[in-house]
Amino acid sequence: MRKLDLNMDYSYRVSTRMQRQGRPKIGVEEFMSVAERFGFSEGTLKRIHAAVGKEDLGGGPFLANYYCGLKESKVQAFERAAREILGVKYAIGVNSGTAALHSAFVAAGVGPGTEVLCPAIGFFATSAAVVVSKGVPVFCDVDQSLHMDPTKIESLITERTVAIAPTHVMGGVCNMGAIMKIARKHGLKVVEDCAQSCGGKYKGRFLGTFGDLSCFSISAYKIVGGGEGGLVLTDHKRLWERANQLAECGGLWRPERFAPPRYEGELFCGTNYRMSELEAAIDAVQLRKMPATVRRFNTVKTRILQRLGTYREITPQKLNDPDGEVGYNLRFYPETFELGARLVKALRESGIRCGPRGKNAPPDWHLYSYMFPVLLKTRATSDDCSFHCPRYHERGGAVHYARGDCPVADDLFDRLINVPLNQWLTASDCRAVAEAMNRVFARFCREDSAARPWR
Numbered sequence: 001m002r003k004l005d006l007n008m009d010y011s012y013r014v015s016t017r018m019q020r021q022g023r024p025k026i027g028v029e030e031f032m033s034v035a036e037r038f039g040f041s042e043g044t045l046k047r048i049h050a051a052v053g054k055e056d057l058g059g060g061p062f063l064a065n066y067y068c069g070l071k072e073s074k075v076q077a078f079e080r081a082a083r084e085i086l087g088v089k090y091a092i093g094v095n096s097g098t099a100a101l102h103s104a105f106v107a108a109g110v111g112p113g114t115e116v117l118c119p120a121i122g123f124f125a126t127s128a129a130v131v132v133s134k135g136v137p138v139f140c141d142v143d144q145s146l147h148m149d150p151t152k153i154e155s156l157i158t159e160r161t162v163a164i165a166p167t168h169v170m171g172g173v174c175n176m177g178a179i180m181k182i183a184r185k186h187g188l189k190v191v192e193d194c195a196q197s198c199g200g201k202y203k204g205r206f207l208g209t210f211g212d213l214s215c216f217s218i219s220a221y222k223i224v225g226g227g228e229g230g231l232v233l234t235d236h237k238r239l240w241e242r243a244n245q246l247a248e249c250g251g252l253w254r255p256e257r258f259a260p261p262r263y264e265g266e267l268f269c270g271t272n273y274r275m276s277e278l279e280a281a282i283d284a285v286q287l288r289k290m291p292a293t294v295r296r297f298n299t300v301k302t303r304i305l306q307r308l309g310t311y312r313e314i315t316p317q318k319l320n321d322p323d324g325e326v327g328y329n330l331r332f333y334p335e336t337f338e339l340g341a342r343l344v345k346a347l348r349e350s351g352i353r354c355g356p357r358g359k360n361a362p363p364d365w366h367l368y369s370y371m372f373p374v375l376l377k378t379r380a381t382s383d384d385c386s387f388h389c390p391r392y393h394e395r396g397g398a399v400h401y402a403r404g405d406c407p408v409a410d411d412l413f414d415r416l417i418n419v420p421l422n423q424w425l426t427a428s429d430c431r432a433v434a435e436a437m438n439r440v441f442a443r444f445c446r447e448d449s450a451a452r453p454w455r
């Protein structure tokens with residue numbers, strides 16, 4: 001075989017031989033494979049094929065969110081929608097909620113030798129992102145709202161604590177007033193995890209606008225979401241820059257991409273959590289629908305709750321802000337597991353979808369005591385820094401995890417009964433649901449006007 005002559009200009013010789021125009025990298029077939037995913041009818045697919053096939057795709061569309069030649073990429077449109085709707089100065093679209101959390105924690109200064117207070121009920125991704133940022137999660141128990149109990153926070157704060165990460169769970173809302181007050185008193189950053197309550201409000205203000213940074217998952221199962229996506233919000237330019245640097249270390253976010261650092265801590269080795277244009281195209285539209293979706297859920301939940309009686313053996317979930325709930329779930333705690341099982345059976349027989357976890361339920365990564373990679377202080381490599389970091393030990397860190405650390409969460413998580421709600425229920429549907437629930441409750445429990453009200 002002839003050896004390449006390194007002094008020869010091959011590119012010139014090859015390009016002069018090109019006869020035909022190539023096909024675009026992303027062509028009609030690729031577009032059709034996306035359209036087919038959405039279950040359009042045969043006729044519609046044919047029309048889409050005809051429309052796309054007619055287009056001169058030239059070099060082809062470009063689905064990256066940079067250098068795409070558009071005045072505003074879909075990712076930028078999504079970020080603009082987030083800023084406008086949620087009322088913040090800065091937004092970064094990323095490719096998952098976990099990516100958002102990792103970026104936010106690093107931006108907030110989580111690193112070797114630091115601790116972050118995480119809720120006992122939330123999702124594993126929050127504490128995992130603390131560990132990936134080389135910090136150590138410390139779990140804080142919840143109260144009857146299933147959210148972080150503000151009265152338990154202060155006793156967990158040490159000189160290593162740098163942030164509190166309240167998670168708004170299952171459409172609910174944390175007591176942000178109390179949490180922010182404690183954080184400010186101790187000079188701690190707050191990273192809100194809004195993944196499960198996008199569009200929720202606390203005292204009339206959108207969740208995600210209280211913390212120094214906030215994170216959303218925009219995955220398929222969330223209020224807003226197409227497939228896999230995430231969002232970071234902040235009002236602080238420096239935090240936005242640092243989160244960007246972690247999420248997009250190629251520096252495409254910088255006014256001058258290759259300029260030296262403008263200040264200490266601006267540049268560091270990050271990764272690539274960029275959101276894709278296809279995801280952003282869907283999310284930008286969905287985000288604009290979010291307020292109406294949340295309103296519908298909230299109306300349904302309010303209509304049902306207003307009609308429910310109060311019963312001695314049933315405690316409704318405490319709502320930190322009943323008007324700010326996203327309302328895709330209704331929850332209560334029966335006095336015992338046995339009563340819970342009877343209520344669930346009877347509710348289901350009445351046509352009401354509901355579920356308990358029960359006493360012997362399988363592991364679930366929404367409760368701290370099942371988050372085994374954290375509880376077992378696992379590490380990816382033997383010298384991994386987080387739980388096992390010399391810096392952490394030098395600073396007196398010796399976290400210990402076990403079921404029982406957060407007894408309220410352990411008890412409520414298994415005992416609670418969850419009734420998923422449908423945003424499209426009409427007023428008369430809501431009345432029927434409430435009446436059916438009252439009938440079941442009255443069969444097994446004693447009505448008691450002094451019991452905790454539903455809202």
Ligand SMILES: Cc1ncc(COP(=O)(O)O)c(C=O)c1O
Nearest residue numbers: 096097098122123125195217219
């Ligand atoms: C509270 C919470 N935080 C973070 C995440 C992680 O989001 P993602 O799956 O987009 O990485 C989830 C996902 O379910 C979640 O519920």
